[in-house]
Amino acid sequence: MSYSSLKDSVAELLGRDPRKPAPGEVPPEVKAIHQDKRTDKSRIAKIRVELAEKAANKPPEKLRRKRWAVLIAVNLLFVLSYWLDIQLLEGALTASRFAGFHMADLNSALQVMLAFKHVVINLVIGTVTVFILWWLLGGRTFCSWVCPYHLLAEWAEMLHVWLAKKKIVKDHPMDRRMRTIAWLVFALLALLTGYTVYETISPTGILSRALIYGPGVALIWVGLLLAFEVFYSRRAWCRYLCPIGLTYGLVGATSPFKVRYHLSSCFHEGECRKVCLVPHVLDTVILGRARGLEVDIGADCTRCGRCVDACPTSSLTFHFPGSGKAGE
Amino acid sequence: MNENVKKAKRRSSQKARRRFLRSVLYGAGAVGVALLGYLPVVGQWLTRLRPPGALYEEKFLAACIKCGQCVQVCPVEAIHLADLDEGFGVGVPYIDARAQACDFSCDGLQCVLACPTGALTHEVNYPHQVDMGIARVVNEGQCLAVQGKGFQGQARGADFTGKLRYAEVDRWNPILVRDHPYDLALCDLCVRQCPIEIRIADCAAGKPPSGDERQCPPQHAIKLEPIDDTGRKRPVILDGCVGCGVCEMICPVEPAVIVMDSSESRASSKGLRA
Secondary structure, three states: OOEOOHHHHHHHHOOOOOOOOOHHHOOHHHHHHHHHHHHOOHHHHHHHHHHHHHHHOOOOOHHHHHHHHHHHHHHHHHHHHHHOOOOOEEEEOOEEEEOOEEEEOHHHHHHHHHHHOOOOHHHHHHHHHHHHHHHHHOOOHHHHHOOHHHHHHHHHHHHHHHHHHOOOOOOOOOOOHHHHHHHHHHHHHHHHHOOOHHHHOOHHHHHHHHHHHOOOOHHHHHHHHHHHHHHOOOOHHHHHOOHHHHHHHHHHHHOOOEEEEEOOOOOOOOHHHHHOOOHHHHHHHOOOOOOOOEEEOOOOOOOOOHHHHHOOOOOEEEEOOOOOOEOO | OHHHHHHHHHHHHHHHHHHHHHHHHHHHHHHHHHHHOHHHHHOOOOOOEOOOOEOOHHHHHHHOOOOOHHHHHOOOOOEEEOOHHHHHHOOOEEEOOOOOOOOOOOOOOHHHHHOOOOOEOOOOOOHHHOOOOEEEEOOHHHOOOOOOOOEEEOOOOOOOOOEEOOOOOOOOOOEEHHHOOEEEOOOOHHHHOOHHHHHHHHHHOOOOHHHOHHHOOOOOOEEEEEOOOOOOEEEEEOOOOOOOOHHHHHOOOOOOOEEEEOHHHHHHOOOOOO
């Protein structure tokens, strides 16, 4: 049995900092492993060897390439479906029809329901279908595997990290509770004003429509967001503001698909936390923090798999019930 | 030693305060930008002709999920999505009738059927039930019929890319207007191409669209009324007008003699769409 706590997972999704385990929370066999690792002098030496090896022989980020291919393919399917008139995936990411079957983005649907205060059956079908789909696939999986803004933001992040290394820019982290507040504010605004206020600035919707129906001045807004992330705050939109991410995070909180951490093989190098969009979900990999031999990573995880790629000891793996160590 | 600890503490609390402050500014900034989207709406910078079945403007903006499925099904590609300069209306469909009007060549109101949220209400089944707006004659003096003139050639010139369905040419596929030149003793294009008038004529000939009697419009939409006995006539808009915009699109005069008024009709409609 792996350790997971829905309460902590959701609290951290909403912006609470991860907390250290209280002494009573760690089972004796786990505590023993923590103790062994602390006293094992060879561990640091092993990390050095391993990281030197990695630096000399940079392994390809296989999962990242696959994920980009999927993300591009999904968005391309929307585009080609319209351009070639094959009617396979009609609409945009906010709402669509796949082979005639309704799908609706959960956050867009929520905005419409709150603003319009009336729900037609097609929207119910679309919302339920997408809810089940992303619950199964892990909630924020939508972000890293489908959202077109995520891909641009990843490229902006590469630039940011490179510039930060050259000391040209500096990351300004923010309070993650901002996203929860923004989610509430946008929901309230939709309810009170009767307009889908968030859709006006949603880079996901703007980009999806620009790809399918052609570019417009709305792309300037997306450009400004990316510039903000390159020069001021790393991944600021996805980390601290996007209500879509929070909506899908809540949906995926109880998802069967997740990233699983295996304590015994971990050297605690911290390579995973360096690449993670939401490093607070990997707090458990810090030596002494794990509450079980195996720990399920929390709801804010986008299942992007960068930690799975980055981990030199394969201590982080995708997990689907009955699959063992899936996706290795 | 104690001094150093105090200093470090002060520095870290200062850091936390800064972090909190920039988070609040960032959040407020994003919400602020989103709320700017209200300006074009409340200022009515643009009044758009919306697709068939559209709810009245305020409800329409609320109900539309900005997906463009209506755009994709339209056979004459009359529907476009608005850009960010329309604020809360970004991604919301509109029709520029002069460039390409809705000629109901899909018969079944495909855009209404495609709408996933009911922003284009499913309570409209036939073209004559649509209430997008109403046609208005704006500069009658320029009208060819009013001047007693005929019309020969391409209605909108050789470069016009708009399409119409001419049932006598092709029952199923709309063709370019420029590929269908006219030769008229007195210009009656607005009446001749009116989708409502075409349906009324078909029904009178015993051939309603798809053989469905319910497709027959109960009221006329437009007629040419004699001014005097010299043969001059003027266009008059009637109660059956649904605001589809075909008369505005086909009018050969520049600027068009008839334009769509979308503001009043839908907003004051007591029907399903209000």
